[in-house]
Amino acid sequence: KINLDDWVLSGGGGNGQSYNHKDDPTILLKMNKASLPKKFAEFEYLRTDSLYAMGVSCAKVIDLVTDGKRFGLIIEKVKDKRSFARIISDNPDQIVPLAKSFAQEARQLHQIRCNNGLIPGYRDEYLKYLSQCRFLSKREKRILKDALDAMDDKDYCVHGDLTPGNIIRADGKNFWIDLGDVTYGDPDIDFGNMMFV
Numbered sequence: 754k755i756n757l758d759d760w761v762l763s764g765g766g767g768n769g770q771s772y773n774h775k776d777d778p779t780i781l782l783k784m785n786k787a788s789l790p791k792k793f794a795e796f797e798y799l800r801t802d803s804l805y806a807m808g809v810s811c812a813k814v815i816d817l818v819t820d821g822k823r824f825g826l827i828i829e830k831v832k833d834k835r836s837f838a839r840i841i842s843d844n845p846d847q848i849v850p851l852a853k854s855f856a857q858e859a860r861q862l863h864q865i866r867c868n869n870g871l872i873p874g875y876r877d878e879y880l881k882y883l884s885q886c887r888f889l890s891k892r893e894k895r896i897l898k899d900a901l902d903a904m905d906d907k908d909y910c911v912h913g914d915l916t917p918g919n920i921i922r923a924d925g926k927n928f929w930i931d932l933g934d935v936t937y938g939d940p941d942i943d944f945g946n947m948m949f950v
Contacts, residue, residue, distance in 0.1 A: 755818045784825035794824035797933030803871045811929045837917035863940035868908035875938030876901050907939045915943040
């Protein structure tokens with residue numbers, strides 16, 4: 754359990770907020786929204802820890818924490834980081850070199866075999882999601898299930914939210930972030946999701 758009085762708000766996103774520690778500049782806190790159950794933080798912890806152990810360029814997770822209402826992670830802080838999205842927003846002339854770097858980093862990620870017993874398969878995760886989904890018709894669910902069944906079985910890392918906002922740069926090195934949706938499967942899943950978004 755943590756006390757938020759020890760932390761200073763530093764940013765936010767769709768799923769929560771990030772904080773810097775008042776006394777320790779080497780760590781940061783990523784807290785999910787109160788509406789997200791503990792399992793979301795647990796998934797991100799396990800998946801990020803697994804990827805870090807496999808040599809994927811990402812920040813090291815240190816602990817799973819709660820403030821009593823929300824759940825989150827304490828993560829090793831990557832100093833002076835900027836997301837590719839932020840760099841492009843501030844310097845539009847960087848879009849071509851960053852697009853090339855993004856493609857190279859995605860290719861490296863997609864060559865890592867992630868079927869290690871801790872990271873789930875994309876097909877299984879999505880079928881679980883479909884079974885609980887209330888806004889799709891039976892026909893739409895059947896079409897999606899048929900598409901999943903037609904996919905080749907592959908065991909490569911799939912980020913799950915492959916965007917220029919989820920890769921950061923610090924001191925010339927790139928790091929993947931927001932790894933709570935990582936699964937294994939066909940890397941084309943990432944590109945399909947990215948094009949859809």
